[in-house]
Amino acid sequence: MPSILPAGTSAPEFRLPVTHDQKLSLSELRGNPVILAFYPADWSPVCGDQMALYNEILPEFQKYGAELLGISVDGVWCHEAFAKDRNLHFPLLADFEPKGEIARAYGAYRKDDGISERALFVIDRNGIIAWSYCSPIGVNPGADGILQALDELPK
């Protein structure tokens, strides 16, 4: 398992496609907490997978004013189809070209597999990583850690 960026590190900037004609950069969200959820791939075959779970929990995240971003190496069209199928209400970023560049910057790229880890980052209002966690790739980490990290952010 690679070592992901720890708490206290400045979150590396990115500017990635969220749809086929829209890009989003981390710095645009400055002033709000950001939850950056790296996951291995769209279309995992289970009910209530990680992204579907976060979709349900979205209102809880929003209570903190936090922005949730999913990110994987899948391309925009794949993300769009996945988000539509699962009725996702938050952006999925395509870390597609150069492939996995942002995952690498966060220490969350699995070079041998060509996908990202299941790694979670809570970034504070000033762009500093407040909490990070890398889950075993087969284990959906849930959201308790994220909510606890959001609880502990300075108000």
Add this chain to the structure above:
Amino acid sequence: MTTLKVPIGPEDHIQGDDQAGCTLVEYGDYECPHCGRAHAIVKRVQKHFAKRLRFVFRNFPLNQIHPDAEMAAESAEFAGAHGKFWEMHDLLFENQDRLGAALLQELAKKLNLPFADLQKALEQGTYRDRVRADFSGGVRSGVNGTPTFFINGQRHDGPFEYADLVEVIEQALATSHT
């Protein structure tokens, strides 16, 4: 280790003895096929352990992927308010491929519950907060999908076939005796 954050309380739906050495908590969704399968497994597990096991069910409807899950959860709570939670719980899982208004009407009739009151409760969201409270507590406890089981407060991350559950519950019982 991920642990249950909301202790078992008087609000919970509980089957079995308060003095049981092991408590199995399930966070589930009536529309989730994996929960449907787990329902039959839990029944067998309960039968196997009898008085040694207490079972608690809490709602975790994944509404974005299961459009009828919330209605089903609120209907079970409605039945619960009339003292028939477990009857409704069983019938919902046994008929989960037919969830919807027609089924609810049929089940209300079967359980001798006033369907008009159930409809009103669903429209007014009488039990919505109750279901939300289960869900929020589950999220805080690290529920990461459905079904999620907790055995004596610890999240069970492995498979949930009959033999798997029996094994971990045996272990929990052995520990709780020492």
